[in-house]
Amino acid sequence: MFQKILTSALFAGFCTGLIAAALQIVFVQPVLLHAELYEGGELAHFATPPASAHPELPGFEPVRDGLSILFSALIYVGYGLMLVACMGFAAMRGAVIDARRGIVWGIAGFVALHFAPAFSLPPEVPGVxxxxxxxxxxxxxxxxxxxxxxxxxxxxxxxxxxxxxxxxxxxxxxxxxxxxxxxxxGPVPPEIAAQFAARALGTGLAAWSILGLLAGYFWQRESATA
Amino acid sequence: MSTLAQSNVVSTILPFVAAMLIGLGIITLAGHVQAAALHDAAHDVRHATGFPCH
Incomplete structure (x- = not known):
């Protein structure tokens, strides 16, 4: 049983971690880097003349973004283990687990681990x-x-x-x-902070839906072959 | 008899509890521990995932 949980969670978590990392690097990282220009003092809110809303940002940074990919994979493997543990326990008690139902499990995981905390403690840009x-x-x-x-x-x-x-x-x-x-x-303009929170939650919802789908899929596959 | 039933329950639940604990351990390590090297390496992901950071 433990091996079945481990296999499903590792496959689902690792794949999701890579997808989540790609989404974060494309959609979240530019907002974060933009905020860091204000955090570090290179740009200032309410400066005269006003700072451009479209500054030049660093592109892909191999070490920094590489570490992000690594940790994203690690975190989603962790989420995957927790999700599959719950799914497997429910399956043992008679619940049907497959890829389609997995999406609902994934969204529930998103609500519990991302959305509920963010409702009162929104994802923070650096410098807040x-x-x-x-x-x-x-x-x-x-x-x-x-x-x-x-x-x-x-x-x-x-x-x-x-x-x-x-x-x-x-x-x-x-x-x-x-x-x-x-x-x-916080020195960071509210426009950037709002976009950061929205992007962080949006990528989280996408990633958790994928995690649930893959966890359900691999769980069912492992159950069929076992 | 009841000891046997009890040990059956434990061995049935154990794999789920173990997986949950390992998952929680990974999230604590990657998302919450503030050791400088770990914090710096995981910094961007922590922000993007909405963990309390700094």
Whole structure:
């Protein structure tokens, strides 16, 4: 069983990591590099004359972007292991897992690990003001745990006690609130920060859908040959 | 008998728990640990994935 989980998760996670890295390098990295020009002081918001919105940005950087590809693959293998562990457990209890249903699993993973934390702690461009890192990490993990449990209760719970608990678990992290800084001091224009958050979430949704699809596909294939 | 049933439950659930823990370990290491070398190498991906960074 463990080998089956490992095989499905490694294949699905590694392929997804490469696709996610490509999406990030094309769509997210230019926004991040643009923000770093403000973070480093090469450009200034409200300067006279105003800074161009289309500065020259570095192209593909082998070492920096190579490391990003490596870590993207690693992170999606990690996500893949968590997703396939949940899928396999559900399959053992009678759920049908295939590529099409896998997409729904992937979107649920996106909501639990990307979207729910981002709802109160949006993806940050470099240079933004932020609260204490450890406090944000604790809130991030708590939100992920609460949201994942809530989604599982919606998907597999029976009746209103389970669904009511799910709603409370999904709402609680945001009612409690994420740690935010006492004052805002980010040098990066809001236009760039907004685009960064949207792009980070969009690539995340695409990548998680692909992860779910591939995890479902490989799980079914492994089950057929086993 | 109940010990046998219990050990069956444990050995049935163990692979799922193990995979989940390894996954969590990878995400912690790649996304959250602040050791300088790890932070710098994973920097862009951490931002793009929405992990709290810095």
């Amino acid at each position: 003001a932020a609260a204490d890192l450890v406090a944000r990490q604790v809130w991030w993990w708590g939100t992920v745990a609460a949201s994942a449990t809530g989604l599982a209760l919606i998907g597999f719970g029976r009746g209103w006690p389970a669904w009511g608990a799910a709603i409370l678990l999904l709402l609680a992290p945001h009612v409690i609130g994420a740690p935010h800084p006492d004052s805002f001091a």
